[in-house]
Amino acid sequence: MNLGYNNKMSMKYLSVALVTILLSGCSTPVTQQLPLMPADSASCCDSLKQLSFVPLKETEALNVSLDHNSAVFNFDEGSSYSKSFAFGPRTKSAHVTINSVMQNGQVFSPNVLLLNKDYEVVEKVTYRKFKIQSADLTKPSQLVANFDAENVRYMIVYADRRKFGSKIVIPHPAKVRAKEFGEPMPMVTDPVYQRVAIGKLTMSIHTTQYASYASDDERLSSHPSKASNPGKPQQESVNFYHQAIRAAVADNDVDKAMGLLRDAEQLGITDADQVFRDAMKAQLARQ
Template sequence: MNKNILALVLGLSVVGCASNSGVEPTVSASLMDKESVCCVSKKDFAWISLEKTEDVGFSIDETSPVWNFQTGKSFFNAFEFSPRSGKVKVTLSSKMLKKQVLAPVVQLLDKDYQVSRTIPLADFKVQYSDMFDANRYMHEFEIDAQELPYMVVYTDPSLIGKTITVPHPARIRAEESGEPRPIVTDPKFTYSYTGELHLEVQTLSLGSRVTKTSSEQTASAVVATGTAVAVSNDKVAAPVKIQPETQQYYHTAIEKAVVDGNIPKALSLLDEAKALNIEGAQEVFVKAINAK
């Protein structure tokens, strides 16, 4: 009898600890509100080119670019499917590690960078841990990469700080084998702006999407940044003017990144500014570093 009472007390103590097992997100909502968006428009995202077949892990973290989505600001990664891909099968997973997880949301964009389809967290299913991988959200879908060549992965800020509880592996094994349920604490994971993800792409049919020529790419950059150019005989001349709003955006964003201690982001913004021939960016960066 005494053993049974002791077991009951221990079991209750474990359940009591579980209610406080969540952790604070590495980035708070207030800090995210202060983050500067990376770009003028979505066509200016740093698109990561994918091959016809991909099997790659990636992180969304404090060094990732930021965009103000319809649901609010979020770090993100942006991918471009291979122009040789037609119909593709995409498998995306977000791992539950260190008591945190990024709740994934996916946007699929058309050739004009307009959102054509959104895949919410509700479409992702929880896959329990096994000998190969951790607990994770996972979703598999098929699309026509010729019609929807761009994919953006981010999270819904309204979920930050909330938690999800998954069954303990010992509990799952007991239920599968019909054994008595053990007294264990089910792990709890807090939704975060950051996380470890995995992407698989399999091309099911080939396509022949025409990519932009260098002149078309330059023209797109002109529209996005307000840079004036002269065009003659299909050749694009060097930029001759940068709009004050664009220059101010990069100066402010670089300075803020340094003040926030996010040097990798500041350097990335500096590289973008140099590529656009924005004057004063280097000076702003150096001044901000010296001040800090």
Template sequence: MNKAFSTFLMGLTISGCSQGLPPENHADVRSLTQMPVCCSSYAGFYWTGLDKNDQVRLKLDQNSPVWSFPGGKSYFGAFRFSPQSGQVAVHIDSLMSAGQVFAPSVILLDAHFKPQITYDLNHFSIRYADAFGQNRYAGQFQINAENTPYMVVYTDADKTGDKVIIPHPARIRAMESGEPLPIVSDINYSRTHQGTLNIQVTTESVRQHPAPVISQPAPHQFTRTAERDSVRYYHHAIQRAVAANHIDKALALLEEAKVLNIPGARRVFIEAINKKTAR
């Protein structure tokens, strides 16, 4: 890629920063700020277990859990690496679609759920559409799963509303070939609280040391605040899933609530179904 072309692309991807949220996203921001956090601590997150080698598609939206991170509230996905994994390579793509993109950040936590490492958006690069996928943020990380067995993917609220400008594919081809630039519009994306990510995990070395034994608190040791947060989260998530006609997701949430002994979850599910069918 020649110097002029590189300068051209850099100008496009930087020029759109610090723009306001488009009107259609204001409601989402208000909704997120009003939503309760899922838990009272990282230990209360629902941790999705990963296999040694795994591929996961993560969709973050109003049905996702919410936590108040240092940069503000965000929907998030929480993952636990395989207990057999030692050194892992993690590749994360955040897809640009329908004028929006989720600007990812990553927190790695130790076995005691204490944050150890944070990778912000600066650790991700913009990849243009190619044979491997659409326009996207892409990040590649080498992680010691023995030291940091837990991973959280979220967005920094301060980044939402910024604009990302991607050159039109025809313009890229013309610049690469030296042909006259076509009269086409570049593609604009706004960073939002919602999005879809593809996560790929590859174990490069198995665990070589025993995992630390973490004592789990008895049920009665959970605080009343944690209980209220969990109940509120599951009740609201079930209601939203049913209202959005995502019945499978609502049933999955109901099953999780049963395992966690969340009171009233079945009643909330039935009431939500009855309310929807009565319309």
């Protein structure tokens, strides 16, 4: 008797069973009520430039929640909750990975806009470019996209409103495993998910090419010494710190906003203090 072979097959069937159990707790019938969507033409702002952009580090991984507190913008596809990000001044090109978890029979199916320094859309990564990554023993099923952001300054994540409520059907892992092992197809139901207006994402940013500046350009250092005299700051850096301060205050991260304020003042951005105070007043008014 080949005990090694039997043990190997037992482990394969055990993994199939475990994934089946995991999925049975993750997927629910698609007849459940959809999360509340924003109004058809609702919008927080008149233009993309007015959105609050979260500053990104050159390399980082972060969790992103899109919910009823997220900014609403009326995109070409209709109104959607959104999250907006600004690449760091030293990032010329970056590799971006976005994962959207499929759970409880629902999933946020992202669209991504990539903007230049003038807030003009230069590329769109639509929901069609997000591929299904089936569940395994360590993680649930997800929608995943990998793309390069080259010569762009801003990134906006949102959803195609016209697709809310539509179904995504994925092959049950037990069927995938059975096909792989040449076994009879099990009597299991393929998980079904609906595209919804809110959800949780994970995002990773990795700078692949750094921007080059003249030797006296203040953007070469994000923490210049107080004794330095950087001269007049570049408008790109001014915009970056203004938006970063507003975003930090909006997230109730005052310590981060204060740190950004100090850095901005060291760069010679003289109106950063006024931006901070205005952002604090606006935040207090909302509360």
